[in-house]
Amino acid sequence: MMLAYIIRRLLQSVVVIIGVTLLSFLTLHLAGDPTYLYVSERASEEEIIQARQRLGFDRPLPVQYFSYLGGVLTGNFGNSLRARQPAMELVLERLPATLELTIFAMAISTLVAIPIGIVAAINRGTPLDGGIMLFAMFGQSIPSFWLGIMLILAVGLGLRALPISGHVPFLEPLFSGNFQLAASNAPETLRYLIMPSITVGVFSLSRNARLVRSAMLEVLSQEYVTTARSKGLGERVVIVRHALRNALIPIVTMIGLEFGFLLSGVVVAETVFSWPGVGRLVFNAITQRDIPVVQASVILFSFLFVGLNLIIDIIYVQLDPRIRLR
Amino acid sequence: MTDTVRENPTIKGVSVLHGGAAKPAISEWQRAVKSLVAARWPLLAIVLLLLMAFLAVFGPQIAPRDPNRQSLIERLKPPMSADAEGVIAYPLGTDALGRDILSRVIYGARVSLSVGFAAVAIGGILGTALGIIAGYFGGALDDVIMRLADIQLAFPFILLTIMVLVVLGPGVGNLVLVLGIGQWVTYARIARGQTIAQREKEYVEAARSIGAKNLRIMVRSILPNVLAPIIVLASFNVASVILAEASLSFLGLGVPPTVPTWGGILAESRDNLLGGSWWLAVFPGVAIMLTVLSLNILGDWVRDFLDPRLRGR
C-alpha cells in the first residue's frame, strides 16, 4: 500500500512539475524579447535578428515550450544563455553549497527550537518562559538581510570571531567521493556556515520555538497525559513518551512547508555572505532572463520539494498511527 | 500532495482540526474586550497597531515635511540636531539625500501597512473562497484547485515573486498582487479542511434539505465556521508580508526608491552604516519590529481567544 501511494504521488508530481515549468516559462517570456540581453551594444538590426533565430526566440511560444519540454523528457535541460554551459549542470554544481546552508539552517531552526520550546512550556509563566518567548518574538520581527549585515559588522568585523563571508565546501567533496577533503574541510565549513544559517534560520527558529511551546502546552493538558501522570509515571517519562511525540507533529508539518520559505532567506543570505549557491545563481538568471537556468532550478526545487514532502508524509504516519495514507 | 493526511495541517500554531468557534455573538465581543483588557500585552499591541494605522491614514496631515523633498546640503543630519537659530528642523535626522526621516517613516507606515494588509486580504479572500469551493463541491473541481495549490507550493515563493516583479516591474500594486497570490494556498488548505468537516454537519444538511442554494450555504453556514483559523493566520501573515517587502527592497525588487517604505528606508541605509549614520536604520527598523511584534502578539491572543482549550495560557 505504501508503494502504491508513493507511485501515485510521484505521478502527481509530474503534473506539478509541468505546471511549474509552464508558469515560469510564461512569466519570463511575458517580459518581452530577451534577445537584447545577448547581443552586443553595437549589434545591427540584422545581427539582432540572427541572434534571435539562434536563440530560438523567433519561434511561436507554444513551439518553444513544447520543444523545451521534449528536451527535458530526454534529460536535456538546454544550455545557459549566458554561461553557454548545460543549465542543469550549472544548477547542480551550485546545489551542494545551498544544501549545506539550508540543512544547517533547518537544523538550527528545529534542533534548537524543540528544546527551548519544551523548556518554555514546562516553565510556563516564569521569567525563563518570558525570556525565551521575547527572544522568539524578536527573532520573528527582524528582516533577514538586516540581521545578516549586523552579524557581519558585529561578529565578523567587530569581534573577529567568525569569517565575514565566503564558503568552504563540504558536501561537494563528499558527493564527489573525496571524503578526506570533506572531513578536513568540515570545521572550516561550519565556521563559515554559522552566520549565514542564523540569518536564514532565525525566523523559523523563533516560530518553531513558539510552535513547540504551544503544542506542548496543548498536549500536556490532554487526558492521556493526565492519565499517564496519574499512573505515577515520572514527569520526564510523560514528556518524552507522550507529550513530545504528539508535539512533534505540527513541527514536522512545518518543515515540509518551510523548505520554500527557507529558500527565500537563502537568496538574501547568499548575497549578503557571498555564498556561491543556487539562490544567487537563479536570482541572477532571472534578472538576466537566462531562461534555461531558471527552468532548471525551478524543476530541481520542485523535485526536492515534492520529495521532501513525500518523506515527511511517511514520517508523519510513523508519528501518528491514527493517520492513514490515502 | 493534497489527498494525504495533511488536509488539516496545523499551521503557525493554528490548530484547525477542531471546529473553531461558533458565530460570534454580541456577548462574544464583550468577552473579547474583557479578555483583551485583562491581558496587558495584546492590549498594548492593539494600541500600537492603532497608532501605526493612525500614522498611515493621516500621514499627509501629520508628517512635518514632504517625504521626497531633498536638500543635499542638509544630508545625513543626526536626530535632534539644531540649526544656527536653535530650531530642530529634523527630529529624526535626514537621509543621504537630505530627506526628513520622520516624514519618511510616517509615509512609510502608509505603504508598508497597506502592502501588508492588502496582500493578506487578496491571498486570504482568494484562498478562503477557493478552499471552501474545493471542500464543498469536492470531486474534479477539488482536484483542480488542489493541484494548482500543489504547483504553487512546489514553486518556491521567492522565485515566483522575483520573476513576477522582474516582469511587471517594481511598484506597490505589483508587489501587493504577487505577495497576495503567494499566500492563497495556505488559506485554501485550511478553508478546505474546515469545510469538509462542516459539510456533513447537521445544520448544513438541514439547509440543503430546505433547498438553500450552494452559494448561500457556503457563505451563511460554512464561512463563519471557517473564519476563526483564517483570522489567526492572517494576523501572523501580515507580519511576514511586511518582512518580505523589506527583503525584496534589499534585493532591489520592492517598491521603487521614490516611494518610502520601512523596508526600503532600511535597505537604503546599509551603505551609510559603516559611516556611523545609525539613525537611517534604527527608526524604520524599530517601526518594522514594533509592528511585526504587535501583530504576532495579537495573533497569539486571537488564537488563544478563539480556541477555548488554550485559554488562560
Place this chain on the structure above:
Amino acid sequence: MFARVRWILLVTLLVLLTATLGVSAQTTPDENTLVIGQSVDVGSLEPSLVGSRAESNIFGHLYGTLYDIQSDGTLAPFLANSYTISEDGTEWTFTLNEGLTCHDGEALTAEDVVYTFQRAANPENAFTGNTVGFVFPSVGFVDARAESDLEVTIITDRAQSEPLRLGLLSEVYLHCKDYYESLTLEEAAENPVGSGPYRFVEWVRDDYVLIEKVDPEAPGFSRIVWRVIPEASTRVAELIAGNVDIVANVPPDQVAAVDASGVATVQAVQGTRRMYVGFQFSEAFADSPGWEAIQNTDVRVALQYAIDVPTICSTLLGTECTRASSMVNPPNDNPNLVPYPYDPALAEQLLDEAGYPRGENGVRFEMVLMGPRGRYLNDANVVQAIGQYLTDIGVQTTVEILDWSSDYLPRVREKNVGPMFFLGTGGSTWSALYDMADLSAPDAGTNYTNWQNAEWFELWDATAGATPEAERELINQMLEVFYNDPPWLLLYFQPDFYGVSNRIEWQARRDEQVIVTEAALRP
C-alpha cells in the same frame, strides 16, 4: 528527557564554540597572494565572450594583446612591437615579438593571431563579447591574414584614426590555434589557455577565480584570487578586516570608515565613464509628458543650467569633480568649451524665453526621468537628486528607477527610455574619437537618444583618413556642435573609489580596469 534536552543543547553549544574559537579566526591572505573583491562573477572564461568589466579585469592578466593600453592612456608595444599601415589605411600589418608562447607551451605566431580574429568573427560560434560586438564593428573588421611567422595583417573596410584603431585592436585577447581548435566551445569556456603574464588555475563559480604568475621572476604577486562579493557592505567589511586587498566601488559614504580603519585606504581616481542624462528624440515618446518641450534646443540648453553638478559630486559621490563640457574625457576634449555652470535663475529665464513659463501651480511642464539602480556609483540617489533640481525650476519631474539588468539595460538597448534618462557609457584615456563613437552614425546602436544633428554626422564621416591635425580640428568643431545642440544633459566623469589594503602598493587606473601586474607588498 531533560538530560537529553540538555545534552542536545550542550552538544550544539560545544560545536558552535569549537567552531568559532578553535581555528584561527581570520583568513588574511599570505604574502604571495593578492585578493581582489569584485561584485559580479565572470559569466564564462571564453576570451571572445568577454563583455563585463569583471571579465576584462581577469582576462587582462590571462591574455596578451597586440598593443597594451597603459594606465596613463598611452599605447605601448605588447605581443606586437610595431605596425605598418597600407596606403589606403584599411590594412594594418603588425610584427609580433619572437619566441612568444601560450601557457601550454604552444608557440604563438602570426597564424595564431589570424586564428584569434577569425574564430571570434566566425558566425557559427555566435560570440557576443566585446571583440565581435564592439571592436569589429568599430574598426570595420573584414579578415586577417598571416604574412609570415611574425607578421600579421588585419584587414578592415575603412581608414581610421590611428590611436583609435590601435586601442580598439588592443582589446582583442590573443590565443593559440592548436589548443582552441581541439576544444568544443563548451570546453573552451571553462579551460582558458592564455598568452598573458598570468595563467588560469581554478574557477569556482560565484565564489572565486584563481590565477598564478607564469614567470616567477616577473614583478607582481604569485597568485591572484578574484573573489565575488556581491554586497557592497560585505566587500568593505572584508577589506577592513584585512581579508581582501583591493575592492572597487567603495560606496562614497563608507570612504571615511575605510580610511579610519588603519587597515586600508581609499584611492579616488577620476574615471573615464561619461555620466549624462539623455534627451530622447524618438517620436515613439511623443505622447510622454515633456517630450515636446525637450525637442526645443533652447530648452535643452536651459536645463543644463538647472543641475548643481559640483554639489551632487561633493555630497553623493564624496569627491570634487569637474563638470563635463562634452562627451570627451579630458585632456582629449575641446579646451575652449566651458562647462555649463549651475545657474537656476538663468535656467528659469531661458525657459521663460523658450515659451515655457511657470503655470499657476508653478509648473512649466511635466517630465519623466528614468534611471537605473545598482549600476553606477550611487545611481538611484543621483537620479533622484537630478529630479529634485529639475522640479525646483518648475519642470515637475517624476523619477522612475528601474532595475539595471532586468529592466533598464534592455530598454536602453531598444532605445526605449525617456523622455529623459540617466546613463553612463565607458570612455577612454587614449582617444577622443573613441569617446565620440557613441554617436558614430544616426542609427548607431549606442545613439540611445536618436539624435539626428546632420552637421555632427557629416563631420564624423570627414574624420576617416584625416591627418591628426585635421582630425583634431574636426573633433573640436563637433564638440562645439554637441555643446550648442546638446543631446545630453552633461554631468560628470564618474569618479571611481578603490579600497586598497595598506599592506600593498598599487595605483588604481582611470579606465576602470584593475590591473595588478605591478602590485607589490609594501616594504
